[in-house]
Amino acid sequence: MNFEHVLLWGFAAxxxxxxxxxxxxxxxxxxxxxxxxxxxxxxPDRNLAKVLGFVLNVVNGWIFAFFYIALLTDAHxxxxxxxxxxxLLQGLFVxxxxxxxxxxxxxxxxxxxxxxxxxxxxxxxxxxxxHYGRGTPIVTIVxxxxxxxxxxxxxx
Numbered sequence: 001m002n003f004e005h006v007l008l009w010g011f012a013a014x015x016x017x018x019x020x021x022x023x024x025x026x027x028x029x030x031x032x033x034x035x036x037x038x039x040x041x042x043x044p045d046r047n048l049a050k051v052l053g054f055v056l057n058v059v060n061g062w063i064f065a066f067f068y069i070a071l072l073t074d075a076h077x078x079x080x081x082x083x084x085x086x087x088l089l090q091g092l093f094v095x096x097x098x099x100x101x102x103x104x105x106x107x108x109x110x111x112x113x114x115x116x117x118x119x120x121x122x123x124x125x126x127x128x129x130x131h132y133g134r135g136t137p138i139v140t141i142v143x144x145x146x147x148x149x150x151x152x153x154x155x156x
Contacts, residue, residue, distance in 0.1 A: 001073070005155055006065050013150040014061025018054070020143040029135035032125070040108045040122060061147075064090070068151045083152020084145045091144030095137055099125040 024030045036046065038060075039053030068086055072078045077085070102125060103111040109122040129136040 001066075001069060002155075006069050007062060009151055009154045010062045010065025011058065012154070013065065013147040014058050016150055017061065017143045017147040018057055020146060021139065024135065024139040024143075028133075030129075030133045030139045032129055032132040032136050032140070037102070037106070037109075037122065041106055044108060064147075065151055068148060069155055072152055072155075078152060078155065080149045080153035083148035083150070085148070086152075087144040087146070087148025088141065090148070091141040094144070095128045095140055099129045100127060 018034065021030070021032065021034055025033055033050075035050050035053030035057055037053065038056045039049030039051070040046065042052055043049050068083065069078075071086060072082050075082070103109045106122065110124050112124055112126065123131055125131055129140065
């Protein structure tokens with residue numbers, strides 16, 4: 001495994017994923033703000049949370065890049081389409097498992113049964129993150145497809 005290439009293409013893929021999600025937020029296709037969600041796990045200050053969340057998102061992107069490359073290499077699928085298959089699986093996992101479980105882990109997120117209070121100010125994602133808009137599942141899948149496709153295509 002080429003460590004420098006994993007870091008380079010993991011960073012590039014993460015920036016594309018984050019940019020896709022941010023552009024979708026700006027265009028009104030979703031209300032999900034991943035850096036804000038990540039950052040508010042550690043601080044109530046929303047401005048600091050966005051910066052901290054962006055850094056955490058990049059670190060997560062690098063970590064996942066190592067898993068993607070190892071999986072794609074072992075499966076002899078180190079291609080753009082192989083990366084997109086893994087991206088699709090990760091996107092579905094995020095929508096169906098991770099985001100619905102997030103309110104139980106996030107100290108500042110309301111749950112489906114316990115609404116917002118002074119401490120819990122973020123809305124829960126709900127099934128497939130649909131509380132953040134009907135476009136959220138599509139945008140999330142597309143962003144993960146791009147992430148995986150970039151890693152599969154450009155890593156060497």
